[in-house]
Amino acid sequence: MEGKTQNGGCGQADGRSTAHRHSSSDRFLINQRLMIKTSSQKLSTTARKAFANAGWVFFDRIFRMATALLVGVWSARYLGPSQFGLLNFANVFPTVLTSLAGLGLANILVTEIVRKGDYSENQLLGTGFILRLIAGTVSLFIITVLVHVLYRDQPVLQAMILFTSSVLVCQSVDVIDLHFQSRVKSRLSVTAKSIAFVLSTLLRVYFLANHFSLLAFSSVVFVESALSALILILIYNREEDQHIRQWRFNGALAIRLLTMAWPIMVADFFIFLYMRSDQYMLKELANDLELGKFSAALRLSEVWYFIATAITSSFYPTLVNLKTQNEASFQRAFRKLLSLLAFISILIAVFISFAAPYLVxxxxxRQYAGVDRILVIHIWSAVFVFMGVGSSYWFVLHNKQRILLAKTIVGALVNILLNLVLIPAYGAIGTSVATLVAQFISAYFINYFITSARPVFYAQSAAFADVFKPNFIRSLLKQDP
Known part of the structure; x- marks a missing residue:
């Protein structure tokens, strides 16, 4: 009896212990499920907000596209291929240095504002503004010296380049846009930039109607960037109940931001270098006619890139929050984002491939005959541009900015080498092939050969596979992005 009682006691103790373990395990599983459910609900709510935010960016870009089809094409017809190519060439210098003037701070600042770390938002905005203002001024000075040396005998071209390069200084105010992005309020940025765009477009129409010179058209870039900066400041001061006078520069924060951002800055520089070196190399290795045709194709190809930026930047605050809360939800959201970008980019590429002859x-x-063949090749670069934009945020969140730099340098070298080989023989068509191959390698293929980037390669490959699944559209609409 005693033994039995002891055994029974032990059995009861074991039962209670087992029950306790089961209870603890059940509570753990329940808590995990609640966390995932809460994260999914939060993602669903934030995703709707992000889609609405992206909608404002879409509206802005679609409005610009529609206007560009009227005013831009009118300009192309009025100026002709050679002068139109020269006008676009004036944008090459500031475009290449845009990354240096921006210092690669965009994603870093948005991340820091969302995370609410050791520094206040006024310190982040003030420090970012001063850093970008200094960098923009230095970049403008560099361009001034370069154009004076390279185009000493072309004063009109010098003036055109200086007008278009003014954006490098004005873009320092875009830290306000980053503030709006972090709060998913792109409608405010869109409002400011749309007003500036409408006013500058009216000025372009006036110049066209009254047959102004090429120099006058390049000055519109300065007018638009200055107006956009001014209106952004006015809206920020009014809508946010704040003032830029509250911004503060912090030296320690400046060093921290530059340490984090310099690989992105250099990577962005190489991206613009190999995306815009095409035009420079066409001018030097071919002629202004080929440059004009390529520029015309770019207008119909690169105009779609904003979609990738709009979607990704709108979802980025959500990804930042999910990364700190639930890794599984973050991975699902990242995969869904890449799938959405793959689907949209492939759809655009297929449409333009068939419509190119009619659109051109x-x-x-007739004076732009042959542009359709250039466009059909170049538009497929958009697929890898979209995937590159979407995956770049993964590298920032995992503090692997140096991998972005390495990937971009490889892409730039591939593009330049292929241009040297293909442009003399094939002109603008050769440039389009070089761009496509470089984007494929830099944004996608090379990820497989970098151990730390291999998860991105697998996610991108899975996203491409998702697009061709029969139920892709239904699953995209049904599940959280």
Missing amino acids: ALLYG
Whole structure:
């Protein structure tokens, strides 16, 4: 009896212990499920807000596209291929140095504002503004010296380049845009930039109607960037109940931001270098006619890139929050984002491939014959541009900015080497092939050969596979992005 009682006691103790372990395990599983459920609900709510935010960016860009089809094509017809190519060439210098003037701070600042770390938002905005203002001024000075040396005998081209380069200084105010992005309020940025765009477009129409010179058209870039900066400041002061006078520069924060951002800055520089070196190399290795045709194709190809930026930047605050809360939800959201970008980019590429001959004939006329063949090749670069934009945020969140730099340098070298080989033989078509190959390698293929980046390669590959699944559209609409 005693033994039995002891055994029974032990059995009861074991039962209670087992029950306790089961209870603890059940509570753990329940808590995990609640966390995942809460994260999914939060993602669903934030995703709707992000889609609405992206909608404002879409509205802005679609409005600009529609206007560009009228005013831009009118300009192309009025100026002709050679002068139109020269006008676009004036944008090459500031575009290449845009990354240096921006210092690669965009994603870093948004991340820091969302995370609410050791520094206040006024310190982040003030420090970012001063850093970008100094960098923009230095970049403008560098361009001034370069154009004076390279184009000493072309004063009109010098003036055109200086007008277009003014954006490097004005873009320092875009830290306000980053503030709006962090709060998913892109409608405020869109409002400011749309007003500036409308006013500058009216000025372009006036110049076209009254047959102004090429120099006058390049000055519109300065007018638009200055107006956009001014209106952004006015809206920020009014809508946010704050004032830029509250911004503060912090030396320690400046060093921290530059330490984090310099790989992105250099990577962005190489991206613009190999995206815009095409035009410079066409001018030097071919002629202004080929440059004009390539520029016309770019207008119909690169105009779609904003979609990738709009979608990704709108979802980025959500990804930052999910990364700190639930890794599984973050991975699902990241995969869904890449799948959405893959689907949209492939859809655009297929549409333009079939519509290119009709679009070019309708918009540009006979003097731009052959642009459709350039466009059909170049538009497929958009697929890898979209995937590159979407995955770049993964590298920032995992503090692997140096991998972005390495990937971009490889892409730039591939593009430049292929241009040297292909442009003399094939002109603008060769440049389009070089761009496509470079984007494929830099944004996607090379990820497989970098151990730390291999998860991105697998996520991108899975996203491409998702696009061709029969139920892709239904699953995309049903599940959280």
